[in-house]
Amino acid sequence: MTTSSASGDRKGLLIDFTLCIGCEACMQGCREANDLEVPPPGAPPPEALNAENYTIVLPHEVNGETVYVRHLCMHCAEPACVSACPVAALTKRDDGAVVYDGDLCFGCRYCMIACPFHVPRYTWSKAVPVVRKCILCYHRLDEDREPACAAACPTGATRFGPRDLLLRIARERIRTQPERYTDHIYGEHEAGGTDVLMLAPAKFAALGHDAQVPHRALPELTWFVQKRIPWVIVTGSVLLGGIHWVVHRRMQLAKEGADDPATGGASGAHSGEGS
Amino acid sequence: MRIEPRKLITPGRVIIAIILGVGFFLTVRRFALGLGAATNLSDQAPWGLWIGFDVVSGVALAAGGFTMAFLAHIAGDRTLHPLVRPAILTAFLGYLLVIFGLIYDLGKPWNMPHIFYSWNHHSAMFEVAWCVILYTTVLFLEFLPMVFERFRVEKAMRIIRIVQIPIFIAGIVLSTLHQSSLGSLFLLVPGKLHPLWWTRYLPILFFFSAIAVGISMVMFESFVSSHFLKRGLELRLLSRMGQYLVAADLLYLILRVQDLTARGVWDLAFTGSTESIAFLIEMGLYLTPIVLLASARRRRQPGFLFAGALAGVLALVANRINVSLVGMMGASGASYFPSWQEFWISATLVLAAALAFGLAARYLPVFTAHEEPA
Structure with a gap:
C-alpha cells in the first residue's frame, strides 16, 4: 500500500492475555492520554469498543478460569481502512500507527465497513460526528514515549516495541511454554499481518476475537480492479467510438444505396437490424 | 363556453404536501x-437504508440513461x-437524488469538497465520488438540449449537436466505471459479506445488473408517465425493450450462476437462513422478467410488459439491499432495520424527483420525438 514502510521500522504492541489481571489500568491510561470521557463512578463497564473507549478488557470464562481479553485497533501493516478512505483522512505512519484526521473526513463510514476487525466507531449522537479508534498514542510516540496503555500496564501483559522484536518474543513464549498458550499469534498473519500482536491461553474464537479474518492484505483486492480504470477509459472510449462509426457509416451507405437504384439491393443487404 | 375552475386542493396534493412538509421537518x-x-x-451497522437504497440502488436505477444512449x-x-430523452431526464434526476441522499447520509457533508x-x-x-461528480455533469450536458430546444437557443443547439456523440461516449464510460465501482466497494470485505454475494466479480456483476435495470426502468417509467401524464403507450417500443430486458437478465443470471457454481456456495442458498431467503427472493425476481417476457406474444401485452419491468426493478433493489445490508448483517452481530425517519426521508427524495420529472415533462420537450443528426 501507499504509506506502509519496511516492517523493521514499525512498532506495535504485544498483548499477552495470560499475564492480564483485568485491572483496566490500560483503559484508564488510554482515556487520560486521549481526552476521552471518564465514566461516572458505578457505571457498568463497556461491553464493546465505543467512541469513548479506544480499548476495552472483557472477561471470558475458559475451563473455569477467567481470561481477560483486550480489544483495540490492530494497526494493520496494510490497513483496509486506509485504502478505503476516499479523502485520505486515515493514514499509516512509518512508525506503525494508523491515524485519523477528523478535519479531512466527510463521514462516509466506509472505514467502518472495511475494517476486518470491526474496530472504528462513530460519534453518532453528535451533529458534527467523527470516527474514533485507537491511534497508538502517536502524539506520545512523537515525544518518544510509549502508548499510554503499555505505560500503565502493571504486569507487562501489554508491551510496546518494534514489531519484529515482539514477534520473536511471542514465538519464544509459545515455544518455551506450549502448555500455557494456544499455538496462534493473533495478528501475525491476520489481514496480512498487524502491528498489534496477541497471545492467548485458548483459541481466539472462544475469546471474542474474529478468527475468520482473512490471512491476506485486503487493499490488494480493490487495487486489482482500481488499477485497471485507465485501461477501461481508453478501451471503452475507442470501442464505443468505433462501434458508432461503423454503425453510422453502414447506415449512411444504406441510405445512399437506397437513393441510387443501381446499387440499392447490394448495400441494403449489409445494413439493417444486424448492425 | 364555461371553463371548469381548477381545483387547487386535491387529495393527491394534500398527500404530497404532507410528505414534503414532514420531510422538511425531519431534514432540519x-x-x-x-x-x-x-x-x-x-x-x-454503519450503513443503512440511505446508502443501500438511495445511493447504491439509486445509481443503478439511473442506469437507463447510459443504456439508452448506447442502444439508440x-x-x-x-x-x-x-425513449432516450425520458431516460436521460430520469438518470439526471436520479443522480441529483443520489447526491441529496449522500448529503443526508454523510456525517459531515460540508467536507465533500x-x-x-x-x-x-x-x-x-474515491472512484465512486468522482464518478458521481463527473457523470452528473455529463448528464446535465445531455439534459441541456431539452432546455435549449424549449427556449429556441439555436446557436447552443448547433454546438451541442457537434459534441453530442463524444458526450454520450463519456457518459457510457463513466457509467461503466461508476456502476462497477459500487460493486468494488465490497471487494474489501471478504470476511464480512456473506459468500452468496461476495465474489471478486462484484464489479462486473454490478455493471451487468445495471444494464438490466436500466432497461427495466425505462419501461417502468414509460408506464408510469403514460398513466400520470395521460400519454399514449408506445407498445411497439416497449415490446422491443422487453426483448432487450430478457437478454440482459439472461446474461446477468448466466454470469451469476457461473460465479456461484465456481465458488461452490449453492448449498448456502437453501439453509433457511435470512440470507438464503433473501437470496432466493432476489433470484426469483431476476427470473420473473425472463419467464414473463420470453414469448413474443406476451411481449405485446401491456400487463406482462409492466410486470416484467417492475420485477426487473425490484430484482435490482433486492440485490443491492442484499449486498449492502442483508449480506453484511451476519458478520456485524447486530440487526438493523431502518427507522421511520429514514424511510420518510427516502420517500421524500423519491417524491421530489418524481415531481421534478412531472414538471420537466410538462414544460420541456421530453417526449417529443426529435430529429437525430446523422
Missing part, C-alpha cells in the same frame, strides 16, 4: 441532532430514439 432535525437521532445506524445513439437502434484535493486513488469510494 437530522442536521440539528445528528445521524443518531434520525437513524437506526450503529457502530455495528451508439449501436444505432433508431427505433428507440423516443475535500475530494477535489485530498486524493486516495486506491479507494473504490
Whole structure:
C-alpha cells in the first residue's frame, strides 16, 4: 500500500492475555492520554469498543478460569481502512500507527465497513460526528514515549516495541511454554499481518476475537480492479467510438444505396437490424 | 363556453404536501441532532437504508440513461430514439437524488469538497465520488438540449449537436466505471459479506445488473408517465425493450450462476437462513422478467410488459439491499432495520424527483420525438 514502510521500522504492541489481571489500568491510561470521557463512578463497564473507549478488557470464562481479553485497533501493516478512505483522512505512519484526521473526513463510514476487525466507531449522537479508534498514542510516540496503555500496564501483559522484536518474543513464549498458550499469534498473519500482536491461553474464537479474518492484505483486492480504470477509459472510449462509426457509416451507405437504384439491393443487404 | 375552475386542493396534493412538509421537518432535525437521532445506524451497522437504497440502488436505477444512449445513439437502434430523452431526464434526476441522499447520509457533508484535493486513488469510494461528480455533469450536458430546444437557443443547439456523440461516449464510460465501482466497494470485505454475494466479480456483476435495470426502468417509467401524464403507450417500443430486458437478465443470471457454481456456495442458498431467503427472493425476481417476457406474444401485452419491468426493478433493489445490508448483517452481530425517519426521508427524495420529472415533462420537450443528426 501507499504509506506502509519496511516492517523493521514499525512498532506495535504485544498483548499477552495470560499475564492480564483485568485491572483496566490500560483503559484508564488510554482515556487520560486521549481526552476521552471518564465514566461516572458505578457505571457498568463497556461491553464493546465505543467512541469513548479506544480499548476495552472483557472477561471470558475458559475451563473455569477467567481470561481477560483486550480489544483495540490492530494497526494493520496494510490497513483496509486506509485504502478505503476516499479523502485520505486515515493514514499509516512509518512508525506503525494508523491515524485519523477528523478535519479531512466527510463521514462516509466506509472505514467502518472495511475494517476486518470491526474496530472504528462513530460519534453518532453528535451533529458534527467523527470516527474514533485507537491511534497508538502517536502524539506520545512523537515525544518518544510509549502508548499510554503499555505505560500503565502493571504486569507487562501489554508491551510496546518494534514489531519484529515482539514477534520473536511471542514465538519464544509459545515455544518455551506450549502448555500455557494456544499455538496462534493473533495478528501475525491476520489481514496480512498487524502491528498489534496477541497471545492467548485458548483459541481466539472462544475469546471474542474474529478468527475468520482473512490471512491476506485486503487493499490488494480493490487495487486489482482500481488499477485497471485507465485501461477501461481508453478501451471503452475507442470501442464505443468505433462501434458508432461503423454503425453510422453502414447506415449512411444504406441510405445512399437506397437513393441510387443501381446499387440499392447490394448495400441494403449489409445494413439493417444486424448492425 | 364555461371553463371548469381548477381545483387547487386535491387529495393527491394534500398527500404530497404532507410528505414534503414532514420531510422538511425531519431534514432540519437530522442536521440539528445528528445521524443518531434520525437513524437506526450503529457502530455495528454503519450503513443503512440511505446508502443501500438511495445511493447504491439509486445509481443503478439511473442506469437507463447510459443504456439508452448506447442502444439508440451508439449501436444505432433508431427505433428507440423516443425513449432516450425520458431516460436521460430520469438518470439526471436520479443522480441529483443520489447526491441529496449522500448529503443526508454523510456525517459531515460540508467536507465533500475535500475530494477535489485530498486524493486516495486506491479507494473504490474515491472512484465512486468522482464518478458521481463527473457523470452528473455529463448528464446535465445531455439534459441541456431539452432546455435549449424549449427556449429556441439555436446557436447552443448547433454546438451541442457537434459534441453530442463524444458526450454520450463519456457518459457510457463513466457509467461503466461508476456502476462497477459500487460493486468494488465490497471487494474489501471478504470476511464480512456473506459468500452468496461476495465474489471478486462484484464489479462486473454490478455493471451487468445495471444494464438490466436500466432497461427495466425505462419501461417502468414509460408506464408510469403514460398513466400520470395521460400519454399514449408506445407498445411497439416497449415490446422491443422487453426483448432487450430478457437478454440482459439472461446474461446477468448466466454470469451469476457461473460465479456461484465456481465458488461452490449453492448449498448456502437453501439453509433457511435470512440470507438464503433473501437470496432466493432476489433470484426469483431476476427470473420473473425472463419467464414473463420470453414469448413474443406476451411481449405485446401491456400487463406482462409492466410486470416484467417492475420485477426487473425490484430484482435490482433486492440485490443491492442484499449486498449492502442483508449480506453484511451476519458478520456485524447486530440487526438493523431502518427507522421511520429514514424511510420518510427516502420517500421524500423519491417524491421530489418524481415531481421534478412531472414538471420537466410538462414544460420541456421530453417526449417529443426529435430529429437525430446523422
